[in-house]
Amino acid sequence: MKFQSERGEVSVSSAVFSNMAGVAATNCFGVKGMAFRSMTDGLVHLLRREAMSKGVKVTYNEDDSIDIELHIIVENGVNLTAVCRSIMSEVRYVVNHNTGVTVRSVDVCVDSMTM
Template sequence: MGGKFSNEYGTITMSEEVIAQISGITATECYGIVGMAARNVKDGIVQLLKGESLTKGIAVQVCEDDGVNIEFHIIVEYGTKISAVTENLMSTVKYKVKDMLGLEVRQIKVYVEGVRVDN
């Protein structure tokens, strides 16, 4: 499905992929987040997703009442406070999705799949 808007000129439909892309770009701009991780982790191996495959770490579900539920699978930077990073992620994504798309974010789930340590 996707987000739908109607006005006097017609109907606009946004795919869930677009919502995931905007959410993913916003998430990677947040402090402490290194990137997205694949949603279906097998054998306990987490892979850092970059660029075009960014949306594979995000699941979007559009609700009946023009709202969305978003699920993030992220990798955080070592030494950051995870609770602060996730709270920042949730508030920033909620604001950006409302501002850019006009959709109300009903629920955000964040799964921290790994911690990246730079040498």
């Protein structure tokens, strides 16, 4: 995504949005980490901090907004609705505050729960 100003042009890659959204999501209460479903064995794997962007999908829209899809693993016993609402709000705020880009939607997919 490119931003134009009187001083020049700034390009922001999708990796920036992915990492920012992943960090914001994993800082929320009840989130164990980001998830990645392996194509070879079909199992869900917990991603390490440096690879958490694999659990995030960013889609660019024509109106210069973005859609974010997160795949997470949550801790056992948490209220899924409350955790997902918290993640949606936090990710939307962090991305908008740090980049100025409008986040149209944040979709949270709970792929697994740890025991």
